[in-house]
Amino acid sequence: MSPTFKSDTVAAPRATAEAQWVEAELVRTLMSTVRSTKLTSMLLVPLYLALLWGETRTVPLALWAVVAILVLGARAQVAHHYVQYFSGAAPQRLLAFYGRVRLLWAASAAVWGATVWLFFDTASLASQFIAWLLLAGIAMFAVNGLASHLQTVRLYVNVLVGFALGWVAWWAVVELRLQGPYYHFWLMALLVLFWQVLHQAAQRLHRTHRRNFELQYRNIQLISSLTRQTQAALDAVEIKNRFLASATHDIRQPVHALGLYADWLANEPELVRELAPKIVESTKAINTLFDSLFDLVRLDSGKIRLQIEDISMTQLFSELEVQYRPVALAKGLEFRMRPASGMVRSDLLLLKRLVGNLVSNAIKYTERGGVLVAVRHRAGKPCIEVWDTGVGIAPVHQRDIFREFYKVPIHAGTEDGFGLGLYIVGRLSHILGHPVELASRVGRGTMFRVLLKPTDADEAASRASTAIDQLARRP
Structure with missing residues (x-):
């Protein structure tokens, strides 16, 4: 289990990542609403033209329509650009994009707020009533669609109601010098009240959106954490399976040799003096292999100290001959060993x-x-070089043969193995600092060369520790 840190330096990046992800999802929600409502926004322009045509100044109305179409077209283009390049973008990139285009919503609010300048106290009361209803509908519709992003909806509401309230106040105070009808002042009061209602509605809707995405983010993190814990449990099972497979792979040979010696002794009892020492040596080899396997398990868990010492080459070759000569002879193969004196x-x-x-x-x-x-x-x-006259290894497979559980396709004999032999060779070669070289020709045989560079105990322990860390991090 990973340690728990109380430092703010750890908590802060996580909080920042959550806030950024939530903010990006809020923007995605807003953009999806904009895409679905752009046609409705476009239809409002001809509706306002039809309502006010002939009841207000023609040139300002036409100019307003041109500006409105340009702003709404720009919003549509932004929505299209978002779909093409940013709908699946990372949070940081998406937020940077939205920061560049956010003012378009303020421009749109200004366009609709400016309609008050066109119809207020110039059109008929019936047309003004309908125009005010349309403006209120636009405001509420905007709150519902833009509430996912609080800064945007606040900006939109402030600009829209600010333009409307500003013009009504200008008309009543400056143009009419407070001599106009009293409903002007009631209208200003209603606009202020409506402004507050819009802000409160936006705040509530935004809070709902944000809480939903915060909950979604934490659920994703919880699922990810549970997935990692499940994978850790599966990895523990896999380590156990690798050990069992490794044990099966390595013990097979000395057990096979021991069986062959026993068969020879049963058929030719007179060879007891010759075979008994070999049986004892094979038994020792099995015990040694058990010790070696358990040592490797402790090595994988970081609980073993390597026994780095001067090794007699003669002793090493003698033990290898006892273990593998009978197996080779049983297959009808010639088995030759050319040791050399000296230490490694x-x-x-x-x-x-x-x-x-x-x-x-x-x-x-x-x-x-x-x-x-x-x-x-x-x-x-x-x-140490190991030569054989076997099937050989094609160049395409030579890099992969040191991978765990890898078996060369169409090789005879791979069906009864686990693909662990050369994987173990690769790991031990790395830890001991004995590089392994390979030369092979398909159909002619293979040569492996182990370069016996002196092993430094401290460096070997460090390499073993690094290998453990890599194994633990492996997906």
Whole structure:
């Protein structure tokens, strides 16, 4: 489980991410409303023209209609641009786009608010009444459609009602010098009241929108957290499965060798003195492999200390021969080993497992010919080479064979394996600091070379820790 931090430096980015996501979703809601209502907005322009034509000044009315069409057209173009480039954009990019076009809604409100200048006290009372009803409908319609974004709806309402109230006040106070009918003042009072009602309605609707999206964001985060926890549990099961598969893979060879020795002894009892030591050695090899497997599990969990020491090459080859010679001979393969005297600094169990997996694979994928395990020197450093005359590995697969559970297609023998042998080789090679090289020709055979660079205990422990972290982060 991840640790819980109380520092504001951790909480702040999360809060910022939530606020930004919620704000972006509010903008998406507003833009979807604008797209669905643009036709209605366009139809209002000819409706106002039909209502006021002949009852007010023709030139100002025509000029207003042109400006209204231009502003509404610009809004339609913005909506189209949003659909093409920003409907699925990241929150930060979407908010930056909306910040550039937000004033268009203020311009639209100014257009509708300016209609009061056209009809107030110039058109007939019936036309004025209808015009005021249309203006109130536009205001309420705008509140309903724009309430998802509080700053926008406030700006729209302020501009629309501000223009209307401003012109009525100008007409009553400046033009008529307070000598006009009393309903002018009642109208101003009603506009102020209507202004407050619009603000309160917008506030309530916006609060509902915001709470819905905040809840949606937190639900998404909760689902994501539950998904990560479920994946962590599945990963724990997968680690257990990998261990069981690895154990099956590695124990098969010494058990097979032990069975062969037992069969020979049953058929030829007189060979007891010769075979008994080999049976004992094979049994020891099985025990050693068990120890090695459990060590690897502790290595994956970060609970093992590598035993870096000077290893006798002669001892290493002797143990490998006891384990793998009978398996090769049972397949009718020639098995040759060319050891060399000297010492190498590494971890005996892990190095033997690394080379042993290469030998095991060589035997498994070779049907005729043989396997050679030899010590060579390159640039003054010893290396172990494992040669076989098997099926070979095509270049297209050579990079993938060190992946976990990877099996080369159409290779004979892959059906009874787990694809772990070379994966283990790759991990051990990285931890011990013994690079592995590969050369292969399809149908001719394969050569793996382990460069025995001296293992530094501290560096090996660091590489092991890094490997554990990568394994834990793996999806």
